[in-house]
Amino acid sequence: MxxxxxxxxxxxxxxxxxxxxxxxxxxxxxxxxxxxxxxxxxxxxxxxxxxxxxxxxxxxxxxxxxxxxxxxxxxxxxxxxxxxxxxxxxxxxxxxxxxxxxxxxxxxxxxxxxxxxxxxxxxxxxxxxxxxxxxxxxxxxxxxxxxxxxxxxxxxxxxxxxxxxxxxxxxxxxxxxxxxxxxxxxxxxxxxxxxxxxxxxxxxxxxxxxxxxxxxxxxxxxxxxxxxxxxxxxxxxxxxxxxxxxxxxxxxxxxxxxxxxxxxxxxxxxxxxxxxxxxxxxxxxxxxxxxxxxxxxxxxxxxxxxxxxxxxxxxxxxxxxxxxxxxxxxxxxxxxxxxxxxxxxxxxxxxxxxxxxxxxxxxxxxxxxxxxxxxxxxxxxxxEIPFSRSKDFGAFMQSRPDLKDAIIMADPDYLVEALPYYLSNRTYLPREERFGAIVRYTRNARLSLSLADMLQTARRLQQSEQVPVVILLSQRLDQITAPVSLRESYVWRLSLTPEDISAFRNATELVKRFGPAAGSDETYDAYVLK
Structure with missing residues (x-):
């Protein structure tokens, strides 16, 4: 001693x-x-x-x-x-x-x-x-x-x-x-x-x-x-x-x-x-x-x-x-x-x-x-499990020349915050209804969203900006079979129903599913709006 x-x-x-x-x-x-x-x-x-x-x-x-x-x-x-x-x-x-x-x-x-x-x-x-x-x-x-x-x-x-x-x-x-x-x-x-x-x-x-x-x-x-x-x-x-x-x-x-x-x-x-x-x-x-x-x-x-x-x-x-x-x-x-x-x-x-x-x-x-x-x-x-899949997503986007001008949106919104380190694409925050890469965790935002809201926002962006729209979702849609309301971040809610999931999958293409992340929740499925 x-x-x-x-x-x-x-x-x-x-x-x-x-x-x-x-x-x-x-x-x-x-x-x-x-x-x-x-x-x-x-x-x-x-x-x-x-x-x-x-x-x-x-x-x-x-x-x-x-x-x-x-x-x-x-x-x-x-x-x-x-x-x-x-x-x-x-x-x-x-x-x-x-x-x-x-x-x-x-x-x-x-x-x-x-x-x-x-x-x-x-x-x-x-x-x-x-x-x-x-x-x-x-x-x-x-x-x-x-x-x-x-x-x-x-x-x-x-x-x-x-x-x-x-x-x-x-x-x-x-x-x-x-x-x-x-x-x-x-x-x-x-x-x-x-x-x-x-x-x-x-x-x-x-x-x-x-x-x-x-x-x-x-x-x-x-x-x-x-x-x-x-x-x-x-x-x-x-x-x-x-x-x-x-x-x-x-x-x-x-x-x-x-x-x-x-x-x-x-x-x-x-x-x-x-x-x-x-x-x-x-x-x-x-x-x-x-x-x-x-x-x-x-x-x-x-x-x-x-x-x-x-x-x-x-x-x-x-x-x-x-x-x-x-x-x-x-x-x-x-x-x-x-x-x-x-x-x-x-x-x-x-x-x-x-x-x-x-x-x-x-x-x-x-x-x-x-x-x-x-x-x-x-x-x-x-x-070799990364803390975040943001680097892998950046590499995927760079491998797709057709998506070089794409707008990226996500649920939860904060999934886009890590992307500017690896990509120069514009990012959109659905809950605050604005472009940006810095989420404000404020009650003056859309605290409750549905998958239908996400799809509607993506269509509006595609029409107004005339560029592809990539949607990142932390939820694996093929694993959800009943209506659910999920809590995200501090006070956010995301509502999912089988009908909304079917409509979303018909309107988008799943282009990449990323593996697990160790220590954070930054893994997701990437969809491209058709």
Whole structure:
């Protein structure tokens, strides 16, 4: 167990082992990134970043999307230089590579935690191969730790990093609050009392962070994606808050690999057992920071803050949940430095057993992420099942010269969002009755559609635009034999009847059926209107 809490600082390992470890990570992350088919949320961000004639226009049109502006600014700037959609993958990989470099070479972490963090699913896939804005959170978080480690508690510098972190995504605002809580309790609990300049630095950083948080919320709210929020009508807010506090596993089940999640779906008893185990692992992991009370309090507050955000605003996916793991890694690095400086030795002895237990729980959590990462590698290179069929559809369209000017529409509408990465065809959004590649999840749209409505819209487009119309349907029509009303997205409905299906199939030609997609719902049948 001693190796769990020790810091590996041997010169030979630093010179040979760390570069080798980083090289392996970089090769694997790059292979995953370039092999991965982009999906709608990734391309949606690029489409948003490229709208408008300039940066100011882009920022105005971005208002209300649901994310702050930093990721879009980076994508737009890179596109100005490169002029290709490939910047989506390049920027994501560069950001993830910088974070991984800090994790391996600059943060003071025990070797097991460093290795498991580096090869966890969030580091190697979700924040690297998946081109989203959450990888920036990991990079900025590690930069903050690095500044702290050097003792440069300059209120201005760290405050600017806090403001930057708050504008990576809304969830990272909670991380900013966690860092401020860590700093505050570090000052309050310190003995002897720190000098006044320490409090001035904290106040300066807090003020700058507050400005960054305000900028984030002014960019995000009011959101035009008003259907994407949790429906809390008739719910008891106090009970929801207590449940979020008592059972964190209810919002962090994605920490389990897919193989365990599938087992839990099949067996209700297994679900209860693994849910209880996840709560125990999460709360147990907090004790890994028991040698540093400010860090433990901050990590607990971030856990609570994310749980409440998932409960009252919108549910969190793995990319959101893993931000707590990133914050735990940051607090571990700060606590390791505290231990290495020899401060608080008495506290360390008193909490030694708890720290070892907590570190073991955290190691198990991180090991689960490595298993998830192995599943991603297997899916990409062995099973060869893509995350989305958008790339395959793009290749199909390019093989059909007769469809080069075709308009593409889909149900659900969001299936077209990934296509601009691979195609230049115009796309049409039936629920909003407009051309575009960015879906607005608004109630001011056709929330209910039938297959007859889709066919009517396609005929109108064919007549008005005088070009072929391709229709993508996520539903396999030959498998539906009775009237159904299906829920799609947040509040959309699609109605299907045998009569409408027969009419649709008579008016169209099924030209391609795409295989399964792993991790998303982006597979479909492609029809061409006759």
């Amino acid at each position: 001693a190796s769990i809490v020790s810091v590996v600082d041997e010169p030979r390992f630093a010179k040979l082992g760390k570069p080798l470890i980083f090289s392996v990570w970089l090769a694997l992350a790059s292979a995953l990134c370039w092999s991965e088919t982009v999906w709608r949320d990734e391309v949606r961000a690029l489409s948003l970043a490229l709208q408008g004639d300039n940066f100011a226009d882009m920022l105005r049109q971005l208002h209300g999307e649901g994310h702050p502006a930093l990721w879009y600014i980076l994508l737009r700037a890179a596109y100005v230089v490169v002029g290709s959609p490939v910047v989506l993958k390049v920027v994501a990989l560069v950001v993830a590579g910088a974070a991984a470099y800090l994790l391996v070479f600059r943060l003071k972490l025990p070797l097991p935690i460093m290795l498991l963090s580096l090869f966890g699913s969030f580091s190697i896939f979700e924040y690297a191969a998946m081109s989203r804005n959450y990888g920036i959170s990991m990079l900025v978080t590690f930069l903050i730790v690095l500044i702290w480690e050097k003792g440069a508690r300059n209120g201005l510098l760290i405050g600017l990093l806090f403001a930057l972190l708050a504008n990576t995504n809304v969830h990272s605002v909670v991380l900013v609050g966690g860092f401020l809580a860590y700093w505050f309790f570090d000052l309050v609990l310190a003995r002897p009392r720190p000098p006044l300049r320490e409090y001035r630095g904290f106040a300066t950083a807090a003020a700058i962070a507050a400005i960054g948080i305000v900028v984030c919320f002014l960019t995000v709210y009011p959101t035009f994606n008003d259907t994407g929020q949790n429906d809390l009508s008739g719910e008891n807010f106090a009970l929801l808050a207590l449940r979020a506090l008592a059972l964190p596993s209810s919002h962090f089940m994605s920490f389990y690999p897919d193989s365990i999640l599938e087992l839990m779906v099949a067996y209700p008893l297994a679900f209860r057992i693994f849910a209880a185990l996840m709560s125990a692992l999460i709360y147990g992991s907090l004790f890994a920071l028991a040698n540093r009370w400010p860090a433990m309090i901050a990590a607990a507050l971030v856990l609570l803050g994310l749980s409440l955000l998932f409960t009252f605003v919108y549910p969190g996916g793995y990319r959101h949940q893993a931000l707590w793991l990133v914050f735990m890694i940051a607090m571990t690095a700060l606590s390791t430095k505290f231990q290495g400086e020899g401060a608080g030795v008495v506290g360390m002895k008193a909490a030694g057993g708890g720290v070892k237990f907590g570190r073991l729980c955290f190691l198990i959590l991180l090991a689960l992420q490595v298993v998830s990462g192995i599943e991603k590698v297997n899916r990409a290179f062995v099973a």
